[in-house]
Amino acid sequence: xxxxxxxxxxxxxxxxxxxxxxxxxxxxxxxxxxxxxxxxxxxxxxxxxxxxxxxxxxxxxxxxxxxxxxxxxxxxxxxxxxxxxxxxxxxxxxxxxxxxxxxxxxxxxxxxxxxxxxxxxxxxxxxxxxxxxxxxxxxxxxxxxxxxxxxxxxxxxxxxxxxxxxxxxxxxxxxxxxxxxxxxxxxxxxxxxxxxxxxxxxxxxxxxxxxxxxxxxxxxxxxxxxxxxxxxxxxxxxxxxxxxxxxxxxxxxxxxxxxxxxxxxxxxxxxxxxxxxxxxxxxxxxxxxxxxxxxxxxxxxxxxxxxxxxxxxxxxxxxxxxxxxxxxxxxxxxxxxxxxxxxxxxxxxxxxxxxxxxxxxxxxxxxxxxxxxxxxxxxxxxxxxxxxxxxxxxxxxxxxxxxxxxxxxxxxxxxxxxxxxxxxxxxxxxxxxxxxxxxxxxxxxxxxxxxxxxxxxxxxxxxxxxxxxxxxxxxxxxxxxxxxxxxxxxxxxxxxxxxxxxxxxxxxxxxxxxxxxxxxxxxxxxxxxxxxxxxxxxxxxxxxxxxxxxxxxxxxxxxxxxxxxxxxxxxxxxxxxxxxxxxxxxxxxxxxxxxxxxxxxxxxxxxxxxxxxxxxxxxxxxxxxxxxxxxxxxxxxxxxxxxxxxxxxxxxxxxxxxxxxxxxxxxxxxxxxxxxxxxxxxxxxxxxxxxxxxxxxxxxxxxxxxxxxxxxxxxxxxxxxxxxxxxxxxxxxxxxxxxxxxxxxxxxxxxxxxxxxxxxxxxxxxxxxxxxxxxxxxxxxxxxxxxxxxxxxxxxxxxxxxxxxxxxxxxxxxxxxxxxxxxxxxxxxxxxxxxxxxxxxxxxxxxxxxxxxxxxxxxxxxxxxxxxxxxxxxxxxxxxxxxxxxxxxxxxxxxxxxxxxxxxxxxxxxxxxxxxxxxxxxxxxxxxxxxxxxxxxx
Numbered sequence: 039x040x041x042x043x044x045x046x047x048x049x050x051x052x053x054x055x056x057x058x059x060x061x062x063x064x065x066x067x068x069x070x071x072x073x074x075x076x077x078x079x080x081x082x083x084x085x086x087x088x089x090x091x092x093x094x095x096x097x098x099x100x101x102x103x104x105x106x107x108x109x110x111x112x113x114x115x116x117x118x119x120x121x122x123x124x125x126x127x128x129x130x131x132x133x134x135x136x137x138x139x140x141x142x143x144x145x146x147x148x149x150x151x152x153x154x155x156x157x158x159x160x161x162x163x164x165x166x167x168x169x170x171x172x173x174x175x176x177x178x179x180x181x182x183x184x185x186x187x188x189x190x191x192x193x194x195x196x197x198x199x200x201x202x203x204x205x206x207x208x209x210x211x212x213x214x215x216x217x218x219x220x221x222x223x224x225x226x227x228x229x230x231x232x233x234x235x236x237x238x239x240x241x242x243x244x245x246x247x248x249x250x251x252x253x254x255x256x257x258x259x260x261x262x263x264x265x266x267x268x269x270x271x272x273x274x275x276x277x278x279x280x281x282x283x284x285x286x287x288x289x290x291x292x293x294x295x296x297x298x299x300x301x302x303x304x305x306x307x308x309x310x311x312x313x314x315x316x317x318x319x320x321x322x323x324x325x326x327x328x329x330x331x332x333x334x335x336x337x338x339x340x341x342x343x344x345x346x347x348x349x350x351x352x353x354x355x356x357x358x359x360x361x362x363x364x365x366x367x368x369x370x371x372x373x374x375x376x377x378x379x380x381x382x383x384x385x386x387x388x389x390x391x392x393x394x395x396x397x398x399x400x401x402x403x404x405x406x407x408x409x410x411x412x413x414x415x416x417x418x419x420x421x422x423x424x425x426x427x428x429x430x431x432x433x434x435x436x437x438x439x440x441x442x443x444x445x446x447x448x449x450x451x452x453x454x455x456x457x458x459x460x461x462x463x464x465x466x467x468x469x470x471x472x473x474x475x476x477x478x479x480x481x482x483x484x485x486x487x488x489x490x491x492x493x494x495x496x497x498x499x500x501x502x503x504x505x506x507x508x509x510x511x512x513x514x515x516x517x518x519x520x521x522x523x524x525x526x527x528x529x530x531x532x533x534x535x536x537x538x539x540x541x542x543x544x545x546x547x548x549x550x551x552x553x554x555x556x557x558x559x560x561x562x563x564x565x566x567x568x569x570x571x572x573x574x575x576x577x578x579x580x581x582x583x584x585x586x587x588x589x590x591x592x593x594x595x596x597x598x599x600x601x602x603x604x605x606x607x608x609x610x611x612x613x614x615x616x617x618x619x620x621x622x623x624x625x626x627x628x629x630x631x632x633x634x635x636x637x638x639x640x641x642x643x644x645x646x647x648x649x650x651x652x653x654x655x656x657x658x659x660x661x662x663x664x665x666x667x668x669x670x671x672x673x674x675x676x677x678x679x680x681x682x683x684x685x686x687x688x689x690x691x692x693x694x695x696x697x698x699x700x701x702x703x704x705x706x707x708x709x710x711x712x713x714x715x716x717x718x719x720x721x722x723x724x725x726x727x728x729x730x731x732x733x734x735x736x737x738x739x740x741x742x743x744x745x746x747x748x749x750x751x752x753x754x755x756x757x758x759x760x761x762x763x764x765x766x767x768x769x770x771x772x773x774x775x776x777x778x779x780x781x782x783x784x785x786x787x788x789x790x791x792x793x794x795x796x797x798x799x800x801x802x803x804x805x806x807x808x809x810x811x812x813x814x815x816x817x818x819x820x821x822x823x824x825x826x827x828x829x830x831x832x833x834x835x836x837x838x839x840x841x842x843x844x845x846x847x848x849x850x851x852x853x854x855x856x857x858x859x860x861x862x863x864x865x866x867x868x869x870x871x872x873x874x875x876x877x878x879x880x881x882x883x884x885x886x887x888x889x890x891x892x893x894x895x896x897x898x899x900x901x902x903x904x905x906x907x908x909x910x911x912x913x914x915x916x917x918x919x920x921x922x923x924x925x926x927x928x929x930x931x932x933x934x935x936x937x938x939x940x941x942x943x944x945x946x947x948x949x950x951x952x953x954x955x956x957x958x959x960x961x962x963x964x965x966x967x968x969x970x971x972x973x974x975x976x
Contacts, residue, residue: 067304171660172280191227199838221613225482252513281742283678284658303330337425404448478519500571564590579632618688726799769808829875
C-alpha cells in the first residue's frame with residue numbers, strides 16, 4: 039500500500055510475532071543494517087534519513103527477539119527505538135546520560151516522539167502522514183531486484199496501468215519503418231499513464247524534470263528515454279497517478295514518474311548478473327560498482343558505475359516469428375513466369391509476398407530477418423558529493439550515460455513493373471526485395487550528461503534549497519540499406535543494376551543504398567529555489583507552507599540526412615531540420631492545513647510563463663479524511679496543462695508539390711483546378727496542401743479528479759482503491775481540411791489565392807481542437823503473514839481497469855472509443871508473493887495483460903480482415919507471464935540470486951495491424967529466461 043512507500047526511511051510494513059529468530063546482518067552503514075533488520079523481522083521502522091547518516095553498525099549473527107535484535111543494532115549509536123504501534127518503531131536520539139550523584143536519581147523524561155518528515159512525489163511539503171491525498175505507487179529497491187528486469191523500460195511496462203507508447207524497437211513493422219521511420223525517436227523507450235500518451239506524463243530524476251531524448255519523435259513530439267537510467271543505480275520509483283501540474287508544471291496532466299537515484303550509501307557494493315534464454319541466446323551481462331563513504335568534517339560521497347550489454351534477437355531464432363499471421367511464407371511453387379531483362383523470376387502472387395530469388399517459390403522472409411530485441415550496450419557513471427558549508431549543506435550530483443543500440447529489418451523492397459519481352463501485354467507488378475543489399479540496419483547512439491550544484495538545509499524547522507541543474511543529450515541514428523530513388527531509376531535505365539542477378543557491381547549497390555546519418559541534441563538548464571516549513575500551529579496540527587521559484591531554458595536541434603529531406607530516399611512524411619529554444623519561469627505555493635484532527639486539506643497553485651506560448655496557471659486541491667485508525671477517504675481536483683513542444687512551436691513552412699482532391703464549398707470558389715460537382719453547394723477542387731507553423735498555438739489543458747479509499751483493518755493488511763477521471767481539451771493536432779472548409783471565417787489566412795482571387799492551395803497548421811476523456815480504477819492490496827516455523831509471506835496485488843478512453847478530433851463530431859482496442863487493453867495486473875525464511879527469500883510475480891481488439895479504435899477503417907475473422911482472430915487473447923526469484927544470504931556479505939523470467943515460456947500471440955508476429959508494447963519475445971546474480975557488500 040502507498041503507506042509503506044515514502045522517503046521517511048521505512049523499511050518494513052508488517053507486525054512480527056514476539057518470538058526469537060535467526061538474524062544475519064553484516065557490519066556496515068546503520069541505514070543498511072536497519073533495512074536488513076526490517077526485511078528479516080517484518081517490523082516497520084520510521085526515522086529521519088539524517089538521523090542515521092554517517093553512523094555505523096557492528097551487525098549481528100544469531101538468535102534474537104525482534105526487540106533484542108534492534109537494541110543490539112542501536113548499541114552505542116546514540117539512538118533508541120520507541121514502540122508507537124504493534125510492529126512499528128520510531129527512532130530518535132537517546133537522552134543524555136545523567137551525571138553521577140549521591141542522591142537518588144529522579145526519572146528522566148524521554149523527549150516527545152518525533153516522526154520526522156516524508157518526501158512524497160506530488161507535493162513539496164514534508165509530511166508525517168504516510169498516505170498522500172492522491173494515488174501513489176512506489177517500487178522500492180528490493181522490488182526492483184526481485185523483478186528480474188534489466189531496464190527501466192521493462193520494469194515500468196509491467197506495472198498495471200502503465201502503457202508503453204514509444205518502444206526502442208522501431209523496426210518491428212518493417213513496411214512502416216521503410217515508409218516513415220527516419221523521423222522517429224529510434225532507440226527511445228517511453229511510457230505513459232491512463233493511455234494519454236507520453237507527452238502527458240512527466241518524468242523526473244530526483245525531482246528534476248528529464249531533458250528529452252535527442253531525436254524528436256516525428257514532426258511534433260519529444261519523448262524521454264527510460265533506458266538512459268540503469269536500474270541498479272535506482273533507489274526507488276514513485277508513480278503518482280494524478281494530475282500534478284500545480285506542483286511540477288507542464289506535462290504532468292496524467293501523472294508523474296519520479297526516479298530516485300542511490301545517493302545515501304556507505305561501504306562497497308559489487309553486483310554482477312549474467313543471463314541466457316532457455317534456447318541459448320539473447321545473452322545479457324551486467325556489472326555494477328557502488329562506493330560510498332564519509333569525508334572528514336561530515337561530508338559524504340557516493341560513486342557508482344554500471345555496465346550492461348545485451349545480444350540481439352532475430353525473428354529466425356524463434357519459431358513463432360518466422361511466419362507471422364497473414365504472411366505468405368512457404369507458398370507452393372508455381373504461378374506465372376515474369377522476366378527482368380531476360381532473367382527468369384517465379385512469382386506466386388500471394389498477398390504480402392516478396393520476390394527475392396531468380397527461381398523457386400515466392401516467399402516472405404521479412405519476419406525471420408527482423409529484430410525482435412535490440413542489441414544494447416550501456417554505460418553509466420553516477421557521482422554524489424555533499425559537505426557542510428557555512429551552516430548549510432552543499433552538494434553536487436553528476437550523471438553521465440551512453441547507450442548504443444542496433445536493430446535490423448528485412449531488405450528494402452519496391453514494386454517493379456515486370457514485362458515478358460515475348461509478350462508486352464503481360465506487364466505485371468512484383469514487390470521485389472533487394473537481398474543483395476542485405477538487411478536494413480539501424481544503429482543509434484545517445485549520450486546524456488546531468489550536473490546539479492546546490493546548497494540547502496534540511497535539519498531545521500524550516501527547510502530551504504537552491505540549486506542549478508544542467509542537462510544535455512546528444513544522439514545519432516545511422517541507417518544502411520534503404521533505397522535512393524534517383525539512384526535506382528538511373529541504374530535501371532542504364533542497365534547497371536539487374537534485379538535478381540548475383541553479380542551486380544559493389545559500386546552500384548553502394549550508390550543504391552547510401553548511408554543515412556541523422557544527428558540531434560536537446561538541452562535543459564536552469565535554477566530553482568524552495569522554502570518550506572510550518573506557518574502556524576493550529577488546534578489540529580501545524581499549518582505548513584512550501585513556496586518556490588524556478589527558471590529554465592529548453593533547446594533542441596534535429597538534423598536529418600539531407601538525402602531524406604530532399605526526398606532522394608522516400609518517406610511518406612519527409613522530416614525536416616528542427617531548431618528551437620525557449621525560456622520558462624515559474625512560481626508556486628503549496629499549503630497544507632489540518633482542518634480537523636482527521637481532515638487535512640492540501641491546496642497548491644503554480645504560475646508558469648513561457649516565451650513560447652505565454653502564461654498558464656494550474657491549481658490543485660487535495661483532501662484526506664481519516665474516518666478512523668484503519669479507514670481513510672482521499673480525493674483531488676486539479677487543472678493541468680501541456681506546453682506545446684519545441685517541434686510544434688517551430689514547424690517550418692513546407693510547400694507541397696502534390697495536389698489533393700477535396701470538396702470545397704461554392705462560396706470559396708473559383709478554384710484553379712476544378713474537377714467536378716460535389717454535394718449540394720460544393721464542388722471538387724485539386725488543391726495544393728502546404729504546411730505552416732502556428733504562432734498562436736496554445737497549451738493543452740486538462741481537468742482531473744480522483745477519489746480513493748484506503749483500508750488497513752490490521753497492521754498486516756492494507757487496501758487502496760482509487761478512481762480517476764481526466765478530461766484533456768484544446769488538444770494540439772493538424773487542422774483537418776474538412777473542418778477548415780466548413781469554418782472558413784476562422785482561418786481566412788490559410789486559404790491561398792492568386793492575384794485574381796482564384797483558390798489554388800491551403801496551408802495546414804497545428805491547432806487546438808481535440809478532446810480526450812479517460813476513466814480508470816486502480817486497486818492496490820498488500821498482506822503480510824508471519825508464521826512461527828515457516829517464515830514470513832508478503833502478498834501484493836495491483837489491478838488497473840481502463841473503464842473508458844474516448845477521443846474527439848474536432849468539435850461537433852462524436853467521440854470515438856479506444857478502450858479495449860489495439861494498444862489499450864482494459865485490464866492489466868501484477869500479483870506477487872514473497873516467502874522469506876532464515877537466509878532464503880523467494881518471490882513469484884504474475885503479470886496479466888488483458889485482451890484487445892484488432893482495430894485501433896471503434897469504427898476504424900482498418901477493420902479485422904475477413905480471413906482473420908473467419909479464423910476467430912479478431913482479438914488478441916489475454917495472457918500471463920510468471921517470473922520467479924530466489925535469493926540466498928547465508929554467506930556473510932554475499933547475496934546469491936537466481937531469477938527466471940517467463941517461467942511458463944509463453945509464446946506471443948498477436949492478431950493486429952500490422953500483421954507481425956508480436957506486439958512490442960506487451961509481449962515477451964525471448965521466452966523462458968535464466969538470470970544468475972551476485973552481490974557483495976561491506
